[in-house]
Amino acid sequence: MRKKGSIRLLLILALCAALSLTGCYYAVPYAETGTVEKVTGEEKPESPVSETADSGTDAVEEEIAEEPPLPEKDIVILFTSDIHCGIDQGLGLAGLEQIRKYLESEDNEVMLVDIGDAIQGEPVGTMTRGGAITDLMNKAGYDAAVPGNHEFDYGMDRFLELAEKAEFPYLSCNFYHEGKPVFDPCMIKEIAGVKIGFVGICTPKTITSSTPAYFKNEEGEYIYGFLQDKTGEGVYDAVQDAIDAAKAEGAGFIIAMGHLGNEADCEPWTSMDVISNTSGIDVFLDGHSHDTEQITVNDRDGNEVLRSACGTKLECVGYCKISTEGELSTGLYTWHNDIPAAELLGIENEMSAAVGDAMNQLEDVLNEVVAHTDVDLTIYDPVMKDENEKPVRIVRRMETNLGDFCADAYRDQSGADIALVNGGGIRSNVEKGDITLGNLLNVHPFGNSLCVVEASGQQVLDALEWAAAKNPDEFGGFLQVSGISFEINTSLPSPCEADRDGMFNGINGERRVRNVMVGEEPIDPEKTYTVASHDYLLLNDGDGNTAFDGAELLQDKVKLDNQVLIDYVMQSLDGNIGEEYSDPYGQGRIVITE
Numbered sequence: 001m002r003k004k005g006s007i008r009l010l011l012i013l014a015l016c017a018a019l020s021l022t023g024c025y026y027a028v029p030y031a032e033t034g035t036v037e038k039v040t041g042e043e044k045p046e047s048p049v050s051e052t053a054d055s056g057t058d059a060v061e062e063e064i065a066e067e068p069p070l071p072e073k074d075i076v077i078l079f080t081s082d083i084h085c086g087i088d089q090g091l092g093l094a095g096l097e098q099i100r101k102y103l104e105s106e107d108n109e110v111m112l113v114d115i116g117d118a119i120q121g122e123p124v125g126t127m128t129r130g131g132a133i134t135d136l137m138n139k140a141g142y143d144a145a146v147p148g149n150h151e152f153d154y155g156m157d158r159f160l161e162l163a164e165k166a167e168f169p170y171l172s173c174n175f176y177h178e179g180k181p182v183f184d185p186c187m188i189k190e191i192a193g194v195k196i197g198f199v200g201i202c203t204p205k206t207i208t209s210s211t212p213a214y215f216k217n218e219e220g221e222y223i224y225g226f227l228q229d230k231t232g233e234g235v236y237d238a239v240q241d242a243i244d245a246a247k248a249e250g251a252g253f254i255i256a257m258g259h260l261g262n263e264a265d266c267e268p269w270t271s272m273d274v275i276s277n278t279s280g281i282d283v284f285l286d287g288h289s290h291d292t293e294q295i296t297v298n299d300r301d302g303n304e305v306l307r308s309a310c311g312t313k314l315e316c317v318g319y320c321k322i323s324t325e326g327e328l329s330t331g332l333y334t335w336h337n338d339i340p341a342a343e344l345l346g347i348e349n350e351m352s353a354a355v356g357d358a359m360n361q362l363e364d365v366l367n368e369v370v371a372h373t374d375v376d377l378t379i380y381d382p383v384m385k386d387e388n389e390k391p392v393r394i395v396r397r398m399e400t401n402l403g404d405f406c407a408d409a410y411r412d413q414s415g416a417d418i419a420l421v422n423g424g425g426i427r428s429n430v431e432k433g434d435i436t437l438g439n440l441l442n443v444h445p446f447g448n449s450l451c452v453v454e455a456s457g458q459q460v461l462d463a464l465e466w467a468a469a470k471n472p473d474e475f476g477g478f479l480q481v482s483g484i485s486f487e488i489n490t491s492l493p494s495p496c497e498a499d500r501d502g503m504f505n506g507i508n509g510e511r512r513v514r515n516v517m518v519g520e521e522p523i524d525p526e527k528t529y530t531v532a533s534h535d536y537l538l539l540n541d542g543d544g545n546t547a548f549d550g551a552e553l554l555q556d557k558v559k560l561d562n563q564v565l566i567d568y569v570m571q572s573l574d575g576n577i578g579e580e581y582s583d584p585y586g587q588g589r590i591v592i593t594e
Helices: 011-020 049-055 058-063 092-105 131-139 157-166 233-248 270-276 341-345 350-366 401-415 437-443 455-466 561-572
Strands: 019-027 076-082 109-114 186-191 196-203 253-259 285-286 294-298 304-309 316-320 328-337 371-373 380-386 391-393 418-422 433-436 448-454 479-482 484-489 495-497 504-507 513-518 529-534 554-555 591-592
Touching: 011 253, 011 479, 019 513, 049 092, 076 092, 076 196, 076 437, 092 109, 092 131, 092 341, 092 350, 109 186, 109 554, 131 304, 131 350, 131 479, 157 391, 186 233, 196 233, 233 253, 233 270, 253 270, 270 285, 270 294, 285 328, 294 328, 304 316, 304 328, 350 437, 371 561, 380 529, 380 554, 401 418, 401 561, 418 455, 418 484, 433 437, 455 504, 455 529
Parallel strands: 076 109, 196 253, 253 285, 285 304, 418 529, 484 591
Antiparallel strands: 019 328, 076 316, 186 196, 294 304, 316 328, 371 433, 380 391, 418 479, 448 529, 448 554, 484 513, 495 504
């Protein structure tokens, strides 16, 4: 049952005036009690209910009849998601620390968890391969985290090193290595006299939205997976097993920590899919889609579950509160200003000092001016705004001048006939004026490397078709191009087929991509072309694009992606980006028709 109520706000007095609080809440029935033991995760846990199923329901009803005690204090679980290395942006880690201190001063028991995608996205992550962010998370005192798809962007070995370095556990009920769980599926935490079960869930889209090769062995066989069957049943069953195991260990509340999101492209593995196909979750803390929705969703038994998400780059810090009356609530501490909270309010605490030290170590290198641009290069529409008056990102659905620039850099530096760059790998604008190394690192923060293959015209056509499959919707695998032009007819359904892992598996139907030209000539499906991109796309099936499998590798990992941009500007453009890139919608290489 939902009830109305409020939670007192935070921070220092100045911060109180600048933050907004949103949320929803309701009271939930208690589950069974029991002893506390951490679920080991050595084997996939069996449902405790299944052991008594043959004996009828009386034993189960008797077991859950006793209610556990109410919390001795209000419990506040703070959560972050999709930080993407934005440690000094929005509220920042300094603001997060200040919120925590305020809540503790108000006699709350406070926990802190992360819902994934923390270690990648800015130079401070790229240049330390996630190490600086892990150190800061240790300093902040995180209690648990879930791997997001971008936790794997520095390679599986590196992520497992960072997970070992972390002073908090990573949780996932559906991340498997050769049939065995990599991490514990859940964690039991006893706090304020009650036992809370935290269940971790990774998005099965991780394989295609990170680098697929990182999940394979040397023979190219997948040895890591996320229970990514197309029905969703694998994930639902794993989540339900983890819920049941947590309750069997005595958890009175179940908090799901899912890097799943709410986007249609993530079905059947969205947070709503998981909630509606399981029972026993009380609150679902969600990530991946960068939204800030606070909603309720009915579970499989018709019970209301709170679903909360907190955006990206620490624009918000989410909370889940368990009151001394057993009432659950969720909401957000939100920073609305362009100037980060720590800077505007002069916040000084342990985390502000730690963040400052981390950033200062990189400052001299990142601030080096390496080029100049006469025009703004963009990933956003220069005119359109969304419902929140924020610019609409278009680099993942149509041509932009920054997309042209990046693709031109790959073709120029490789000498290839064609260059392709996935829109999801172009992450930040380049504003008119001086360009620093930090600017270019922000454009390409992933550390991919320039490669060249020899591919048939048919492979190129298939790659373009897969890239256009979701158009006009966003898709990280949408390709910005150089040396080639084409049209996309969005009035036709996509003919692309995918396998169970979401990888391109062929064409069945009329193609949407047409009038493809390589230079001034129509593309020849039988002819071979040299194609430049990075290893993510050409070698590792990035974004599920398998079209180049089997293509002959001509140049292997020649230089880092951001170095490609630097060398193009400095060597070929004489240090200046000029008027040829002035149109934010590009040079007409990609025409979208209805």
